[in-house]
Amino acid sequence: MFGPGLFLVIAGHIDCSLAWLAITMMVIGNLFYGCIFSGISTSPMEVLPRYAAVMFGIMNTFGTIPGMVSPAITALITATQSAHEWRTVFYINFGILSLGAIVYFFFIKGDVIPWAIVSGDDDDYDKELSEIEMEKKMKSENKHFDSATSLDTLVRF
Numbered sequence: 001m002f003g004p005g006l007f008l009v010i011a012g013h014i015d016c017s018l019a020w021l022a023i024t025m026m027v028i029g030n031l032f033y034g035c036i037f038s039g040i041s042t043s044p045m046e047v048l049p050r051y052a053a054v055m056f057g058i059m060n061t062f063g064t065i066p067g068m069v070s071p072a073i074t075a076l077i078t079a080t081q082s083a084h085e086w087r088t089v090f091y092i093n094f095g096i097l098s099l100g101a102i103v104y105f106f107f108i109k110g111d112v113i114p115w116a117i118v119s120g121d122d123d124d125y126d127k128e129l130s131e132i133e134m135e136k137k138m139k140s141e142n143k144h145f146d147s148a149t150s151l152d153t154l155v156r157f
Helices: 002-012 016-047 049-077 083-107 123-140 151-156
Strands: none
Touching: 002 016, 002 083, 016 049, 049 083
16 A cells, blocks of 8 residues: 555656656556555455455445545645645545555454354355255256366356
8 A cells, every 4th residue: 555655745746847757656656556456355255254245335435435525625735736735635645545554464364253254154065055056956957966077067057
């Protein structure tokens, strides 16, 4: 999360005559967001496998609030549209992203949360269940089912 904020701060310190360089810094900063979202988006599936959709909805709800509030705050800070005011906005952005990175690094782990574990919650259980369902489907079609059935055969069903 440091990357996007850092490149935004760098863009804020580039002279206005080098607008192409400032835009390039912003684009590079946005490229780092792809790395961030790939990790953050998969966290609920690792931590709360049964409740990942609910957690992702909560994350998106709280993640949307800054998008609604920040234009108004930015308008207050950049009343005269000076470079100094915009640098202040960029520093605030960097601070928020850095705080998020620090909290994520120290407090978020990839372990399943104990209260989210449901009896029978493991890969073997899910695998056995899907094999039973596949066996029923293939028996209904009078076909032989073998756990070593090729992936191509399974994909057709």
